[in-house]
Amino acid sequence: MKLILTAAAALALTGTAALADAHAQTIRMGTEGAYAPYNFLNDAGEVDGFEIELGNELCARAELTCEWVTNEWDSIIPNLTSGNYDTIMAGMSITDERDEVIDFTQNYFPPAASAYVAMSEDADLEGGVIAAQTNTIQAGFVAESGATLLEFATYDETIAAVRNGEADAVFADKDALLPTVEESAGELMVVGDDVPLGGGVGMGLRESDTELKETFDAIITEMKADGSLNALIVKWFGDDAKVYE
Structure with a gap:
């Protein structure tokens, strides 16, 4: 099924730069850094992987300044809700149980x-x-x-x-x-x-950050439509990886 960028998504995209200008936002992106190829620390000790490249692209398109923060998996949700960072991109599957505590964007990696x-x-x-x-x-x-x-x-x-x-x-x-x-x-x-298992991998956010969720949701929709998200999936997971149709 071909994905179409809706009018609502386009509106959210046009407001992205205004969002960044209005709030001078630096978005702290939480990840584990220990779950390759989703996220890991490379030989230089820097965060790397599919989600890091995707997250950087999301931030670039949103014209936001984004910084990566590593956090152990077992406390990654509590540290989001307590404000230690603003998003989670850590190979986290979307589940009903987690959705009761935090919010999710649409999935950026299909159910696998x-x-x-x-x-x-x-x-x-x-x-x-x-x-x-x-x-x-x-x-x-x-x-x-x-x-x-x-x-x-x-x-x-x-x-x-x-x-x-x-x-x-x-x-x-x-x-x-x-x-x-x-x-x-x-x-x-x-x-x-x-x-x-699960509903695919998505970005976790605090339930109160609705505007930030809408911004990233719109860009994920855009990347699905223009094929760039599929290209990243194949780059990091291989030609046989499940992609969006």
Whole structure:
């Protein structure tokens, strides 16, 4: 389906520069910096990844000054609501539970699959120990699946738990797991069936920041319509990545 820039979206776009001028806004963009390829720290110690490039483009089109702030995942929503930064771009899936606490833009990454990764094809996914990052939709799914959930603060710790035998498998976004599997040189493998979860990845904002949400929503709509968002998705996730039609 071809996406059309609506009159309302166009109006929001035309007001973007006025928004920046009126408030002289510096927008603090919160991210984790530990969930490649969505976001990570590069060799220079700088935040990098799909969401960083996308966020910088959103800010450029909105004529806003944006600064990146890293925050641990397990406190990333409380630190948004307390005002430590203004947005979250951290591979965060849109869920009803989170939407009760914060607001979301439309998704900028379409609903995608979650998957299991293990060191053996025979890993027990139904009754074994499954590692997942805390406060994720994957952790919630495992908790209700009948398997034993082993939660960790970071994605890297979930992978380490599989490698050192603490967990039979890890359950996470497939797009994050595939590069890890490829880099493992056969040590790790995708097992079981993919599991669709969530409503796609969106930018989190405080519920009171309606004008800022409308600004970014309009630009995301524009980027979907002009193909630039799909280009970024393919750049960071590969030619087989799910894109917007």
